[in-house]
Amino acid sequence: MKYTSIDRIQQGEKLGKHIFASDGRVLLNDGVPLTVALISKLRRMGVNAVYLKDDRLSDVTLEEVVSDKTKNEAIVTLSQSFQFIQSGKDFDTQEVGNTARKLIDEILQNKDVLVNLTDIRTNDNELFVHSVNVCIISIIVAIQLGLDPKRIQELAIGALMHDLGKVLPEQQEAEGLNSKLEDEEFQGDHTWKGFNYLRKIKDISTLSAHVALTHHEHVDGTGFPRKLKGEDIHFLSKIVAVANHYDNLITATNGSAALLPHEACERIMGLSNIYFDHNVVWKFLRSIAFYPTGSQVKLTTGETGVVVAQHRGLPQRPIVRTFTIDHHTYGGDDFEVKEVDLAKETTIFIESILM
Incomplete structure (x- = not known):
């Protein structure tokens, strides 16, 4: 499969992965030929890129560090939980806890796999995909840092619920604010809203609730809502801060264009010890695929191809399958296929991603 911008899809190309709604329904099936009408439908749904089938990449x-099935189940659980909360009902904390444990267990089984977060997002599922992605990245970093299982579970629940404050009904927002927070400075802040809701729930730990409160804090004190610095920020929140920022960077939000994964990684690298804890950033960068499998790339040799495999510990040096037109064949439309292992070909680099 190859990962392709919606603007570069050719009519008749076949979808490489299902596209799901936030309730788990399949909106478009894997393998369906994409017509002009379907491409237009994808645009209206807010889809920016999709996986496409390619016979040259069938092998x-x-x-994935987490299977599509498990990720989709987590998205459905989160969507249902937020719907309950919005309607003034209690959500199933046990179900959210089970979802967190399932994600942790699967990541532990695949902890040597680099994270490829090239998700197919729609307007319908964007918040839930974001929350699950933040949870996945946070768990991976926590495992790399050697955190104990209880802390990782609390981290995972906090990461899943970190943006809860964005969907709370106005009445619940008002009820959740204590007298300390009545100042207008805090009234519109989703971090306080989420924290005040979660801290009242018996089965949600205080640490998980604090993740919702402090995932926008920066180690240099320029974050919000409390402008905490350094060691005043809980370590779990430092992990979620990096995961949240990365997923926001690779997603087109609030009129800002999405960065490519390697650009987002470089941005976070530059913010180490400014916004983010250095140790967290280091473990994060060793866990993320800078050039996700399926990415179409151009090499410094002038060759173009598709990333087909990753090297754990060398996320900037994947294996690329190149396709060069052989003009010596009859018709000139055959391709010379070659695999370039950038971990071995140390003088060759990826020049750009072709989206």
Whole structure:
């Protein structure tokens, strides 16, 4: 499969992965030929890029740290939980806890796989995909840092619920604010809203609730809502801060264009010890695929191809399958296929991603 911008899809190309709604329904099936009408429908749904089938890549396995099935189940659970909360009902904390444990267990089984977060997002599921992605990245970093299982569970629940304050009904927002927070400075802040809701729930730990409150704090004190610095920020929140910022960077939000994964990683690298804890950033960068499998790339040799495999510990040096037109064949439309392992070809680099 190859990952392709919606603007570069050719009519008749086949979808490489299901596209799901936030309630788990399949909106478009894997393998469906994309017509002009379907491409227009994808645009209206807010889809910016999709996986497409490519016969030249039929042997390539898209390794995932969490399976599509498990991720989709987590998105459905989160969507249902937020719907309950919005309607003034209690959400199933046990179901959210089970979802967190399932994500942790699967990540532990695949902890040597680099994270490929090239999700197919729609207007319908964007918040839930974001929350699950932040949870996945946070768990991976926590495992790399050697945190104990209880802390990782609290981290995972906090990460899943970190943006809860964005969807709370106005009445619940008002009820959740204590006298300390009645100042207008805090009234519109989703971090306080989420924290005040979660801290009242018996089965949600205070640490998980604090993740919702402090995931926008920066180690230099320029974050919000409390402008905490350094060691005043809980370590779990430092992890979620990096995961949240990365997923926001690779998503088109509030009129800002999405960065490519390697650009987002470089941005976070530059913010180490400014916004983000250095140790967290280091473990994060060793866990993320800078050039996700399926990415179409151009090499410094002038060759173009598709990333087909990753190297754990060398996320900037994947294996690329190149396709060069052989003009010596009859018709000139055959391709010379070659695999370039950038971990071995140390003088060759990825020049750009072709979206």
